[in-house]
Amino acid sequence: MFKNIKSTDTLFKKGLTIFLLAVTAIMFSSAVMAVQSLRGDTALDADANKVVKHKVDTVEGGIKRSFKLQPPMVPHTVEKYSITLKGNGCMKCHSEKAYKKEKAPKVGDSHYVDRDGKTLDTVSSRRYFCNQCHAPQVKSEPLVENVFEGI
Ligand code: HEC
Ligand code: HEC
Missing domain, CATH: 1.10.1130.10 (Flavocytochrome C3; Chain A)
Incomplete structure (x- = not known):
């Protein structure tokens, strides 16, 4: 009985983590698409134009x-x-x-x-x-x- 509760709990946690990761990924990718940096697409470790x-x-x-x-x-x-x-x-x-x-x-x-x-x-x-x-x-x-x- 006790073991069962624990496994539902882990399952829930796993689901929540996946959900949060997905939300973060969507937010991050749309933010990246929307904001065009003044550096353009120059790599971070390269000199700016x-x-x-x-x-x-x-x-x-x-x-x-x-x-x-x-x-x-x-x-x-x-x-x-x-x-x-x-x-x-x-x-x-x-x-x-x-x-x-x-x-x-x-x-x-x-x-x-x-x-x-x-x-x-x-x-x-x-x-x-x-x-x-x-x-x-x-x-x-x-x-x-x-x-x-x-x-
Ligand atoms: C707070 C904003 C502001 C500041 C600070 C300011 N001006 Fe002006 N200036 C204006 C505006 C508005 C006009 C147009 C209307 C008028 O003459 O008041 C103008 C008009 C002028 C003109 C044209 C006048 C004419 O009769 O066509 C000159 C020349 C000028 N300013 C030079 C200066 C100089 C030099 C300074 C610094 C000592 C200065 N202004 C500071 C806002 C400002
Ligand atoms: C050596 C002289 C000289 C100095 C110093 C000078 N100006 Fe002028 N300024 C002029 C002359 C001459 C004109 C008119 C140019 C023309 O109409 O062909 C002019 C035009 C302007 C006008 C346009 C006025 C209008 O009615 O269109 C502004 C604004 C002005 N100056 C602001 C400044 C400011 C601000 C500074 C300081 C950072 C400054 N000037 C320093 C000579 C000077």
Whole structure:
């Protein structure tokens, strides 16, 4: 009697193990199918494919905005201009003082307004980190399809 119970118990355990293994295998294989790693199908112990370097696009006259109030894209390279506590390299050309001489567009008036609506003499700390909103562009194919239509 006791022996019998034990054997049903082992049988149950065996069945459960097989069931769990099957579920895990199905989940794992569908996860593998769904997610395409950035490494592509390169073997784990091989070096990843070299990342293709793209040159930053220089667009004379600026890049067309896709929607009203879009922070305009940066139409030039930016790696030489640093933004630190001590100074803002972008403002060397885009500030009220410099823009005419540098033939650069002046930062928007909104950039001098602080969070209380007061207009300041220098760029507001809300707009200090230019590259938080303005990004340079490269000539490359979009990574994913984008059907966004601006106005
Ligand atoms: C050496 C001067 C200079 C510096 C420094 C500079 N820019 Fe510019 N920037 C320009 C000029 C000139 C243009 C206009 C280019 C054109 O329209 O052909 C421009 C255009 C832009 C525009 C496009 C504006 C629009 O209305 O389309 C943005 C945005 C911009 N710059 C952001 C930046 C940011 C962010 C930095 C710092 C990382 C920076 N710039 C540093 C000279 C400069
Ligand atoms: C929080 C986001 C944000 C930050 C940070 C920011 N901008 Fe802008 N910028 C905008 C938006 C939005 C516009 C378009 C509307 C406007 O002018 O306010 C703009 C417009 C501009 C323009 C075009 C102005 C015109 O009249 O066509 C220039 C040039 C510019 N920004 C440069 C800068 C520079 C340089 C910095 C850093 C000192 C900076 N921005 C920081 C969001 C930002």
